[in-house]
Amino acid sequence: MNLEQGKKQFNGILEKIRAYRHSSSLMYWDASTGAPKKAVNNRAKIQGILAGEVFKLIVSDEMKECLEILEKERDRLDDITNAMVVKMRKEYNKFTKIPSEEFRQYAELLGKSHTVWEEAKNKSDFSIFEPVLEKIIGTLRKFVEYRGYTGHPYNTFLDDYEPGMTTERLDEFFAALKERIVPLLKRIQNSDKIIKTDFLDESYPTKIQEEFSHYILDKICFDKDAGMLKESEHPFTINFTRNDVRITTHYYENKLTSAIYSTIHEGGHALYEQNIGEDIAETILGRGTSMGIHESQSRMFENIFGRNMNFWKHFYPKLVEKFPEQLSNISLNEFYEAINKPENSLIRIESDELTYSLHIMVRYEIEKMLIEGKVAVKDLPELWNRKIEEYLGITPPNDKMGVLQDVHWSDGLFGYFPSYALGNAYASQFENTMSKTLDIDELLKAGQFNEILVWLRENIHKHGCLKKPNEILKDVTGEELNPTYFIEYLENKFEKLYNL
Template identity: 50%
Template sequence: MNYLEALERFKKYVEDIKNISYAVNVMHWDGSTDAPKSSFPVRGESLGFFSTLEYEMFVTKQMDEDLNTLLENIDKLDDKESVMVHKARKEYDKLVKIPSDEIKEYQILTNRAQHSWEEARKKDDFSIFSPDLKEIIKTLRRFADYRGIKNHPYNIYLDDYEEGMTREKLDIFFDTLRKRIVPLLKGIMDSKKNIRDEFLSRDYPLDSQREAATELLEFMHFDLDRGLLKESTHPFTMGLNIDDVRLTSRYDKNNMISGMLSVAHEGGHALYEQNISRDLINTTLATGTSLGIHESQSRIYENNIFKSREFINFYFPKLQKRYPEQLKDVSEEEFYEAINNVKPSFIRVDADELTYSLHIMVRYEIEVALIEGSIEVDELPEYWNKKMEEYLGIVPPNNRLGVLQDVHWSHGLFGYFPTYALGSAYAAQFANKMEKDIKLKETLLKSDFKTPLEWLNKNVHQFGSLLTPDEISLKSTNELLNPNYFCEYLENKYSKIYNL
């Protein structure tokens, strides 16, 4: 077969899929923002139609033959074409190795599990959800067999979200965090430092918070002519393409900082999507390379920049001007300490910067144990509470605040949670290199937020998914992911705050 003909068909497929994906993403966006509730059934039918269409366009004998031909002539393709073909082959094999009837059954199972999880959480009754969770785990083990186990069945699912990541690498990663963050947390809890933060729950008008959110995005140099900020129950970012990047936040009149941190977090995601090289715009590579790298871009803005002393030095006077009554008796130092206060909490999404990764570590250890069969589903509530006490020093009073708090497992998203912790570690490593390259702290003190963005554009954003996470790390910091940067960042920051 002529490889040029195969390449032409493949590029036509890529063009068609991009058009379908745009339409599907717009429907998802509407469903999460402005669409009327009554539109759910019709939108669901449309999404189902496009999902089936994508599968039927991709999983064909012709596609299989074309991918084989292109791989045989891989040296004749340019870098973008080569990476796209390799990624397509990997996805194709993933889909065809699992019987289609079992995929359909699994979709039915996870749909049912979402409802049983909601009911279990509502009634604080784990037994309502456990039968479906048992079946999900059983199915994931079987799917891992179909796809070809690499050393450990969990590795299959880790690689789906973070290419190249393995259980073996994560064990070393989390062992480092465990040895350094757990003692640090204990030191903080034993310290006599009392941080004042009651002013964060004062009444902050919602309209003013919305104005401040837009202003913050402008400080970050997010291009609002190519992007959009709206509100949703759960904040998220959606990159439809480089010139159409949308994000949402949510606001609480008695929790102003939550809305600001949400905008900084989602704004980091959005800047990644908005600054991918235009050379990738007509490819499947014009998106983030992995969930971990994507999360690093949100974390670096939320934690390493927004919650830094240097940024607060710039931003707090503006907040005082916007909220003169609410912040009239608050100093810059008090505000800085308040937004960095460490308080172990039961709920992951409410966790502070230091304890968040410990929440992820609990979930990682549970997922590995469930997939390999070293613990049973019925043991989960007790096992969960044991790990929470071991790492965070607290025990949830019920399952709603414990093992039933996250929706992820009802969707079958095993291997997803670790990317949150990886993102924080990548962010600290990038920030460390930025300090060496552009003197990040001095740059922020000068109210220069363009230079940090340019560094990220050059070293991370522009490559989209053309490079792997390891390649991004090596290219930008000259080494692979090293969790010690994250630990050192936390130790230096919080030792000063808590006088340790």
């Protein structure tokens, strides 16, 4: 097989992988947004078959042969093919170590686990989810032995979502956050300042909330011809290509900001995917490069922009117009303070940006222990509650508000949570660089997101997987990961809010 034949065969395999993954993703979307209940078993079976075919293609002799031919002639390859070879080599190496039948069984397990988790959460009964989670953890612990690891076994999972990340670095990272955020939080807790938030929990008809979510998406330049917003139990983003990026939110009648921030958050993810370069759109490189960089985009929109006074100078009048009964007596400043008040919430996705990292720390520590086998699955509710109490000073009243709140584990997503905390740090670093050429405050005040989007597209979005996370960070900001920007951002913001 010569180089041209190798490229053709390689592309043929990747197109099939893309087709099967696309199919499986659509089934996930469908399941989360309204598929009939009884469809669950057959869907799991089909998803198992598709995952099995993807697996076979990745570990196939044909793939191996293609990779070898293309790697030998790396200098003659264009950048896109080169990046695809690097990406597939990593996947090939990752999966050739796992026996295919075990992988198939795992995929089938994950096909069913989501619904089990949902039931467990609805009934607030961890024991429903326990046996499934036990199987997931057991499988992952076996897999990491097959796959191998450097340092801590958890590093292998971290690397899946944030290439190059290690527990050593993360331990340091969280230590730095803890060192300055915990004291800041204490100072706030000791402050006499009272911030009213009760007006956010009045009755806000969900139909109007939905209109406002669509309004915000339009303003931040979400392309509705290349995506859609729906409702699901747990908000998420799913992307097929830059031309089909779907997000969900969840409307609660008595929690005005829940849907707003889910929409803005997922909207930030969606903008990343919708602005991938056209040259790589319909290839395996046509998606965000890592979970951490992805999260930097969602959190920049959710927090740095979405909880900014200037953002609300533009959007608050519109919100009052939608809910005059509930908000016309609330000033912009009262609203701003309310949406930024640290609540020590029990729920990660509803927690404030100050305590958010503490929620992640709990999950990070527990995941590390699970992968090491240092805690039994049945003991998770107790361990969870203990840690939440230790970091946030509150105790979950039930599993629904505690260990069952997140969907991730039911999807086998271990090593994923730290990306959220990294995203916050990256976002602050990016924003710091952006502010050198754009007057962000003025743009937010005017509700103008075009220039911001162009900046993000050119610096981050368009590259897709053509650049590694750390490469983007260095090319854009001139620095590696540095939590200082994020910490200082929080200190400035909350010291001002509480007159500390």
